[in-house]
Amino acid sequence: xxxxxxxxRSIPQDRTPLPEVAPEIRVRSFRxxxxxxxxxxxxxxxxxxxxxxxxxxxxGCPVSINIPGFIRRIQEKNFREAxxxxxxxxxxxxxxxxxxxxEDQCEGSCTVGRKLAPVAIGNLERWLGDLAIREGWxxxxxxxxxxxxxxxxxxxxxxxxxxxxxVRAGCEVTVFEALHEPGGVLKYGIPEFRLPNDVVDAEVExxxxxxxxxxxxxxxxxxxxxxxxxxxxxFEAVFIGTGAGYPSFMxxxxxxxxxxxxANEFLTRCNLMKACNFPCTDTPVHTGRRxxxxxxxxxxxxxxxxxxxxxxxxxxxxxxxxxxxxxxRLEELRHAEEEGxxxxxxxxxxxxxxxxxxxxxxxxxxxxxxxxxxxxxxxKASTVPGTEHVxxxxxxxxxxxxxxxxxxxxxxxxxxxxxxxxxxxxRLETSMPGVFAGGDIVTGAATVISAMGAGxxxxxxxxxxxxxxxx
Amino acid sequence: xxxxxKREDFSDITFSIExxxxxxxxxxxxxxxxxxxxxxxxxxxxxxxxxxxxxxxxITMVIxxxxxxxxxxxxxxxxxxxxxxxxxxxxxxxxxxxxxxVVCIGGGLGVAPTYPQLRAHKLNGAYVIGIVxxxxxxxxxxxxxxxxxxxxxxxxxxxxxxxxxxxxxxxxREVISRHPDIDEVIAIGPPVMMKFCSxxxxxxxxxxxxxxxxxxxxxxxxxxxxxxxxxGQMKLGCVDGPDxxxxxxxxxxxxxRLGRYKEDERLAMERWLRHRDHCRLVGQATGGxx
Numbered sequence: 193x194x195x196x197x198x199x200x201r202s203i204p205q206d207r208t209p210l211p212e213v214a215p216e217i218r219v220r221s222f223r224x225x226x227x228x229x230x231x232x233x234x235x236x237x238x239x240x241x242x243x244x245x246x247x248x249x250x251x252g253c254p255v256s257i258n259i260p261g262f263i264r265r266i267q268e269k270n271f272r273e274a275x276x277x278x279x280x281x282x283x284x285x286x287x288x289x290x291x292x293x294x295e296d297q298c299e300g301s302c303t304v305g306r307k308l309a310p311v312a313i314g315n316l317e318r319w320l321g322d323l324a325i326r327e328g329w330x331x332x333x334x335x336x337x338x339x340x341x342x343x344x345x346x347x348x349x350x351x352x353x354x355x356x357x358x359v360r361a362g363c364e365v366t367v368f369e370a371l372h373e374p375g376g377v378l379k380y381g382i383p384e385f386r387l388p389n390d391v392v393d394a395e396v397e398x399x400x401x402x403x404x405x406x407x408x409x410x411x412x413x414x415x416x417x418x419x420x421x422x423x424x425x426x427f428e429a430v431f432i433g434t435g436a437g438y439p440s441f442m443x444x445x446x447x448x449x450x451x452x453x454x455a456n457e458f459l460t461r462c463n464l465m466k467a468c469n470f471p472c473t474d475t476p477v478h479t480g481r482r483x484x485x486x487x488x489x490x491x492x493x494x495x496x497x498x499x500x501x502x503x504x505x506x507x508x509x510x511x512x513x514x515x516x517x518x519x520x521r522l523e524e525l526r527h528a529e530e531e532g533x534x535x536x537x538x539x540x541x542x543x544x545x546x547x548x549x550x551x552x553x554x555x556x557x558x559x560x561x562x563x564x565x566x567x568x569x570x571x572k573a574s575t576v577p578g579t580e581h582v583x584x585x586x587x588x589x590x591x592x593x594x595x596x597x598x599x600x601x602x603x604x605x606x607x608x609x610x611x612x613x614x615x616x617x618x619r620l621e622t623s624m625p626g627v628f629a630g631g632d633i634v635t636g637a638a639t640v641i642s643a644m645g646a647g648x649x650x651x652x653x654x655x656x657x658x659x660x661x662x663x
Numbered sequence: 664x665x666x667x668x669k670r671e672d673f674s675d676i677t678f679s680i681e682x683x684x685x686x687x688x689x690x691x692x693x694x695x696x697x698x699x700x701x702x703x704x705x706x707x708x709x710x711x712x713x714x715x716x717x718x719x720x721x722i723t724m725v726i727x728x729x730x731x732x733x734x735x736x737x738x739x740x741x742x743x744x745x746x747x748x749x750x751x752x753x754x755x756x757x758x759x760x761x762x763x764x765v766v767c768i769g770g771g772l773g774v775a776p777t778y779p780q781l782r783a784h785k786l787n788g789a790y791v792i793g794i795v796x797x798x799x800x801x802x803x804x805x806x807x808x809x810x811x812x813x814x815x816x817x818x819x820x821x822x823x824x825x826x827x828x829x830x831x832x833x834x835x836r837e838v839i840s841r842h843p844d845i846d847e848v849i850a851i852g853p854p855v856m857m858k859f860c861s862x863x864x865x866x867x868x869x870x871x872x873x874x875x876x877x878x879x880x881x882x883x884x885x886x887x888x889x890x891x892x893x894x895g896q897m898k899l900g901c902v903d904g905p906d907x908x909x910x911x912x913x914x915x916x917x918x919x920r921l922g923r924y925k926e927d928e929r930l931a932m933e934r935w936l937r938h939r940d941h942c943r944l945v946g947q948a949t950g951g952x953x
Contacts, residue, residue: 438884550920
């Protein structure tokens with residue numbers, strides 16, 4: 193181990209690239225695209241970290257991971273300790289290492305990144321998370337068992353993060369999941385080539401080992417209400433992390449035709465129900481030969497790339513703004529481009545055309561141009577008259593974002609905001625005492641890590657409620 | 664895992680299973696449904712709750728073995744066997760209002776789900792007329808249950824072997840001619856039947872509630888596959904329904920959407936039959952040791 197102070201000149205100048213499966217091979221299977229560092233690559237990349245005394249990366253991280261701390265332990269080959277530092281702040285390192293927007297967060301604030309490519313913090317986090325799974329390392333409790341009962345609703349990133357913090361603090365935690373497997377959007381939404389289900393299962397297993405109970409097939413609001421959880425079931429605190437899963441459509445003619453799906457449906461059929469293996473599995477998906485996905489966020493990229501893997505000959509991405517306004521991560525855009533997706537920027541669908549048999553035959557579109565920024569800060573798209581045209585497709589997938597699911601709002605006295613999301617104060621308390629909410633069900637659709645951050649903040653507020661000393 | 668406590672066969676394709684699930688039995692309301700998975704690689708199939716017993720902690724579903732999964736259920740769902748998963752109750756409970764005279768119509772798969780609704784109306788003090796439709800006499804089931812909670816009970820069969828000869832719409836017309844004061848008609852069954860029942864009541868302006876059965880995956884408002892058009896608006900069958908105003912539903916669209924996976928369903932069925940026959944042959948070749 194070197195004791196010499198690192199400088200920008202002394203570290204490896206080039207960022208260690210993450211090995212990727214070649215596009216022409218990966219597009220034929222659901223195998224993970226980014227393969228992860230080897231031990232040597234991880235050590236090499238770790239050596240690029242300067243170990244700043246005022247690290248910008250930590251400030252950039254929504255859950256304030258001690259990044260220089262865990263990277264220093266990797267440099268010292270003290271991997272177990274690195275994992276322990278990492279998991280003080282995140283309980284899902286193998287997940288976050290894969291799906292966080294590091295370029296806008298930790299890596300976006302990396303000192304090295306001012307002159308060179310930033311340290312590949314996400315890749316190192318993933319490497320450590322994967323190593324922990326392989327080695328069977330798991331989380332430990334930080335407090336003695338208290339017997340306090342906590343219910344967590346939803347087993348996506350917000351719920352898992354909250355459950356992890358509360359079980360480690362000594363509480364008895366039960367997670368209620370509406371679907372038949374835990375993981376939420378990590379399971380039904382994000383495809384295996386980006387986040388393998390095995391990784392999600394391993395993180396869930398880790399929580400089970402700590403004593404978290406998972407009740408699947410349990411839709412809260414219908415099977416049990418929030419009030420019943422508190423009054424009849426004896427839960428002293430409840431966290432609602434149900435996400436924003438309600439799909440959006442545009443309201444244009446032809447949306448009811450066969451072959452028009454929400455990205456939620458398309459991805460759930462493939463990722464959770466394994467329609468890619470039909471008829472060995474029972475759920476079909478019936479992918480089109482020519483598929484258009486409307487929207488250009490990460491979910492749109494996922495849908496396009498799944499369609500390609502299911503045998504679509506042509507995949508189009510339609511977005512009314514341009515590439516620079518796309519909300520997708522650059523890496524996702526690049527992967528989609530490499531896999532043959534044809535991007536139709538500045539294109540707005542007007543109508544989905546009927547083949548005469550009740551199915552899709554095409555999409556009538558118009559070109560757009562961008563004007564001044566609108567209220568959201570993005571440039572407003574307006575249509576260009578006379579540029580109407582038809583794109584021939586037999587499947588249309590909507591990836592336009594999602595809204596709040598109405599069930600919990602309808603079946604409880606919780607206060608909602610004007611858009612139907614759960615209203616909370618800054619401590620993530622809802623209008624009902626002892627009931628907290630966080631993640632997409634409070635903020636609207638956002639990211640995995642911000643949901644995790646919310647789950648952890650709610651856990652912090654629960655600990656205060658229970659009178660635990662903070663640690 | 665939920666144990667099957669009881670099974671009753673009504674015909675060569677129709678049977679009921681009573682399954683243990685105390686929490687669900689406690690929460691279930693008329694009009695709601697469940698999503699069942701038979702095994703780990705199985706699909707999620709929506710089934711209407713045909714009955715629930717809060718004391719015994721069971722729910723009952725009536726199944727018609729017409730597709731791969733339901734045929735498989737017919738083969739495997741014996742008392743003592745387990746279902747891999749049941750999610751529910753799902754959907755909005757039926758509105759059991761102050762209607763004084765109610766007609767409940769059940770046809771085909773819809774006969775059983777009518778039962779909790781007519782029972783609720785009867786217990787609510789309404790005058791309840793039950794109309795059920797079957798192909799012929801030997802398919803009729805639950806006559807005792809229906810009679811116990813109806814003031815009039817009318818069976819319609821295609822061949823006239825029981826009750827009146829004709830469709831449930833014929834029975835409905837006959838009932839409307841005798842009762843000018845019907846507050847509500849509830850029709851549950853194949854989409855075509857619900858469509859024609861709504862057409863019968865429309866000129867009379869009788870409030871008509873139908874229970875829709877669109878294709879869905881999660882049943883929790885997430886996939887949007889079950890969207891239906893009601894009064895020109897997009898609604899989700901699982902969250903906003905399954906009950907809707909029959910006079911406002913776009914049935915033709917629903918029927919079109921229900922045909923989406925016909926080809927896949929046929930493939931799944933053929934594959935299953937091949938497997939089943941293969942297993943039987945292998946069983947015979949090895950002496951069929953049990």
